[in-house]
Structure formats: C-alpha cells, structure tokens
Amino acid sequence: MASLLIRDSTTELTSFPCLKLRDDLEDLSVPNDNSVPQNRRFFPRSSVKRLCTEGWISSALHCCCLKCREHRQTAQRPPNSPYYYAAIIGENKSSRCDSGRVGILFALCVCSECPSLIYSFIDKGITDDYFENHMSQFTASNIRQKYWSSIHPRYSERFHWNKYRFATPFLKKILFDEYPSEIILPFLKESRLGKQNKHGEIEDEGSYGKVFAFEILDEYFAIPVGHEFCALHQVQLMTIS
Structure with a gap:
C-alpha cells in the first residue's frame, strides 16, 4: 500500500527559517494585485530597510537548514561577525565599505535563498549604491566568476532575475526618460x-x-x-x- 506524506507548512517554515524570511519579504512586494505576476512586483526600499533589523539579519545568517549550513561552510565566514552585521545595517565605515549599507543587497540574497552570498559582496566592498548604479554587472555568470565561484548556478540565476525587484528607480527627470523592459517602475x-x-x-x-x-x-x-x-x-x- 502506498503511503501518503502530508507536509505541515508551519513545521516546514519553523525548520527552515530562511523560507519564512523570504516569505516576510514577499509580503512587502507591491503592487498587491493578483493580476500582476510575482516577478513584476517590486520591494519598496523603505519597507526593506525597516525589515532588516538585527534580529531578522541574525535569523537569516544563522538559518539551520541543510542548504544554509552548507553555504556557510563553503563561504567560511563566521555568521556572528560584528563586521558583517554593521555593513548590512549601515554602520560599517571601513575603507572596504565606506558608503555603508548593504541592506538591499542582503534582502536580495535572502529572496534568492542564499543569504551567505552577502559575505562575498561585503568583502569586495560592494554596497547598495554600487549595486544600483552598476546593476548590469550582476549577471549570473559574473556572480560566479567575480564573487563566489562555488555558488550553485541555481542561486546565481535567482539573484540575477530577482535583482530587478530590488532596483526600482526614482523618477527624477521631468520631460522624458527611457528604461529597459526588465526594469520595474514604481x-x-x-x-x-x-x-x-x-x-x-x-x-x-x-x-x-x-x-x-x-x-x-x-x-x-x-x-x-x-x-x-x-x-x-x-x-x-x-x-x-
């Protein structure tokens, strides 16, 4: 007789905190309209910054699921390092990260189910400002070549496609502006x-x-x-x- 496995979603989210954190992010996405595909909904910067509390960051960096444990082991970075916490919440003023915050980048890593990717960005001095001004550089192949060679292509691809949801531009020009079709406008x-x-x-x-x-x-x-x-x-x- 075949057995039926019933999955308890509550238990699953408890066992895999990174999934719960990803869902926390998705709750922030707009427009909150079922007619808009998920990949065309964006994350307002102010909402993401409010979400990135020290507790939320700690939960992501210390996720106990097998995938996240393997990522941390591969990255060989201490998840409780004050340096990385300071960079994510915008208190790091070192020469490698002098513009401070990488909260948007970290949320993007969480959304792509690879929080440990943030270590490579911080180590190379990549900040939210740099990411937003050089977004075309963050392709799936470049992430593997320049930032984390051992990352599974699945996660670098997710990062590449999710990045547009975190890089909605401010509308500043009065007369005319033109954007690539991938860009999600506010x-x-x-x-x-x-x-x-x-x-x-x-x-x-x-x-x-x-x-x-x-x-x-x-x-x-x-x-x-x-x-x-x-x-x-x-x-x-x-x-x-």
Whole structure:
C-alpha cells in the first residue's frame, strides 16, 4: 500500500527559517494585485530597510537548514561577525565599505535563498549604491566568476532575475526618460485609457499607442515640481507600440 506524506507548512517554515524570511519579504512586494505576476512586483526600499533589523539579519545568517549550513561552510565566514552585521545595517565605515549599507543587497540574497552570498559582496566592498548604479554587472555568470565561484548556478540565476525587484528607480527627470523592459517602475493601480468598444474592450485613441493611468509610490516620486503640483500622483504613461 502506498503511503501518503502530508507536509505541515508551519513545521516546514519553523525548520527552515530562511523560507519564512523570504516569505516576510514577499509580503512587502507591491503592487498587491493578483493580476500582476510575482516577478513584476517590486520591494519598496523603505519597507526593506525597516525589515532588516538585527534580529531578522541574525535569523537569516544563522538559518539551520541543510542548504544554509552548507553555504556557510563553503563561504567560511563566521555568521556572528560584528563586521558583517554593521555593513548590512549601515554602520560599517571601513575603507572596504565606506558608503555603508548593504541592506538591499542582503534582502536580495535572502529572496534568492542564499543569504551567505552577502559575505562575498561585503568583502569586495560592494554596497547598495554600487549595486544600483552598476546593476548590469550582476549577471549570473559574473556572480560566479567575480564573487563566489562555488555558488550553485541555481542561486546565481535567482539573484540575477530577482535583482530587478530590488532596483526600482526614482523618477527624477521631468520631460522624458527611457528604461529597459526588465526594469520595474514604481507604478501602482495601472489602468489602460481609451474608448470602450461594443465588446467592452479598451481601444487606443489617436496614433500614440497605448496610454495608461497609474499612481506613483510616494518615496520614488522625486521630480522637482512647483507646490501647486505636489499632490500630483496620477499621471499618464504613453508607450509607442
């Protein structure tokens, strides 16, 4: 007679703290809309920084699951080192990490199920600022070649594809800006604009392609405008198709 194994999700998360921490992160992702695929939801910087408390960091670095224990053994770094804690929470002012914080990078490592990868970034002086300004360098192959040669390709690939969710740009230019298709912009409540046909479908008006209305998450709205426009959160996005 075949036996049936029933997995208790609560027990699983308790046994594998890194999975619980990853779920903590996913709870922060926006837009909180089932119509938006998970890989197109982003993590607001302010929410990630609030999550990265000393206790949360410690839980990730000391995860007792077999995978994390193997990663720590391979990395050969002490998980309780004050140096790494200080770098993650932004208190490290050493010459190797003089711009401080690597909290966003650490959250990205946790999301990619490889918290120990952060040791290699810190040792090479990589910070959140550097990552955000040189994101194209952090490909799966470069991570294995430059930062951790023994990392399994599975985790470097996850890091590569998850990185866009942690690098949403601030909107600073007034007139025009262009972004690669992989970049996730800080837009919420997107809705297509146009006229409705007899089938209830939205059709484009004019010859300018698809037009959308959306809201911009406040912390990413950095366009210098006059006071009379400070409350402007809903604008139109025009894309040529």
